[in-house]
Amino acid sequence: MATWRSPFLRRTLLLSPPPPPFLQFSPFSTPILHSQFKRSFVQCSSLSMEESTSSTPIQPEIPETGRNSRWKPMCLYYTQGKCTKMDDALHLEKFCHSCSVELGESVSGLKNLQKQEFDYFLVLDLEGKVEILEFPVLLFDVKTMDVVDAFHRFVRPTKMSEKRINEYIEGKYGSFGVDRVWHDTAINFEEVIEQFEIWLRKECDGHIKLWREGGDGRLNGAAFVTCGNWDLKTKVPQQCEVSGIKLPPYFMEWINLKDIFLNFYNRRAPGMLSMMRELGIPPLGSHHLGIDDSKNIARVLRHLLTDGALLQITARRAQASPDRVRFLLQNRIK
């Protein structure tokens, strides 16, 4: 567990002075901190960077409001802490190196904001039917209404032959042009969880940690947000069983955004794209590339928050028998 250290952590330790504590470890940050990052970047990985292997859009470039004037595909080495081209202007021009889904207006100008129970939301959108292939989590800060950090890993199946993995990845990620980056970076699910827990234990805003081991094991001031119940009700427990690990305690409850949407707007939207359609938000990136879908879900989340929705836990496992999931809202998408 202690053996993995983010290349960003390593870099920051080497190149003081450090930015504020939480963001200093982050592959994503506000534009200002991001430019600090670019200036001080040193090569942190021996992986080669193939431009053609970053995410390619199926959507035309659609401008978002305000400062997000031109959409670019994410650099998928960068999202995993492994981009070696941070000093290459052409590369930076071509690929996005920030996870922000920022608003075009200041948060203080928004009238309908509710006081939320949580300070942070962890937007999670897994990919992979047989085994998990991608594990993207975006850290959404309720104060700034933006994504301030991310944890993203491609996941290598454990119970599949090499031949089947290759076919599977070519079929799924080949169509987005990101199969090469998948092969370059994918690690086993157990390792992903170890690295994720290091990420969760980082300092945030100088003092908050999203999770501490011990106690009831729940997140601290944060909740997972998913689009549906499948990710945390079905897929993570299944993958834990396949990988021979215990279900981590922070996966015991979550917010299904579709249920929040239904209860707040009183309209049924059975999927991410239908929620976006209902809200008039154009989807960006490649649908079913987990990191792009997570960003789109974060944009739906931001829309709900700015319209005044209260985000509460919608599903919780019973402590005594974790197989039992209780759904907490009466109206829900089944």
Ligand SMILES: [Zn+2]
């Ligand atoms: Zn890059």
